[in-house]
Amino acid sequence: MAKNNTEIADTVAKAIAGNRQATERLTDLYYQTVFRMVYYRTSSKSDAEDLTQEIFMQMVKYLPRLKDKNRFRPWLFRIALNKVYDFHRKKQLLTFFGSISDNIQDEASDNTRDQIGTPADELMRKEFWRQFRQLGDSLPRQEREVFLLRFADEQKIKEISLILKKSESTVKTHLYRALKKFRQNSELRNMLKGELG
Numbered sequence: 001m002a003k004n005n006t007e008i009a010d011t012v013a014k015a016i017a018g019n020r021q022a023t024e025r026l027t028d029l030y031y032q033t034v035f036r037m038v039y040y041r042t043s044s045k046s047d048a049e050d051l052t053q054e055i056f057m058q059m060v061k062y063l064p065r066l067k068d069k070n071r072f073r074p075w076l077f078r079i080a081l082n083k084v085y086d087f088h089r090k091k092q093l094l095t096f097f098g099s100i101s102d103n104i105q106d107e108a109s110d111n112t113r114d115q116i117g118t119p120a121d122e123l124m125r126k127e128f129w130r131q132f133r134q135l136g137d138s139l140p141r142q143e144r145e146v147f148l149l150r151f152a153d154e155q156k157i158k159e160i161s162l163i164l165k166k167s168e169s170t171v172k173t174h175l176y177r178a179l180k181k182f183r184q185n186s187e188l189r190n191m192l193k194g195e196l197g
Contacts, residue, residue: 074162
């Protein structure tokens with residue numbers, strides 16, 4: 001992983017200038033993060049792999065048009081979100097978050113598998129994700145998207161604002177509403193404390 005934002009910005013500048021190694025470095029840096037983001041939203045490992053490939057092909061194609069190298073990450077996430085939106089439109093799904101199969105953890109990456117401890121831990125994790133999906137399905141689309149970007153994708157408020165092209169105050173409002181609903185779900189909240197504890 002790059003050490004800091006300056007190193008990333010330098011890599012982006014080189015990639016914009018046509019440096020193939022820099023472009024490959026950006027792909028290496030962000031591939032797993034983008035894949036995870038897409039996977040959360042498609043519930044299919046194979047669809048997520050295909051979409052992630054398309055996202056990085058678009059990154060390479062449109063990178064020369066990026067005006068601010070310091071906004072690369074939100075720009076890339078915006079490409080990813082647009083790809084996911086297109087995917088769902090083509091599939092004619094009624095909801096953005098969709099339904100994720102009960103075996104979400106079975107399709108997780110090897111790194112995630114390594115983190116799963118005992119069978120009891122795995123069952124607890126599956127139950128947590130089932131509850132989390134139920135909460136996500138109950139949120140309006142914008143609240144759900146802000147919630148996922150903030151907590152599943154670990155984006156900052158400013159980055160979410162850039163990705164969704166919404167003001168920071170609007171993002172905060174959606175996040176506040178989603179968190180309020182999360183706090184009202186005592187079962188999920190207690191399970192999360194167990195996961196973190």
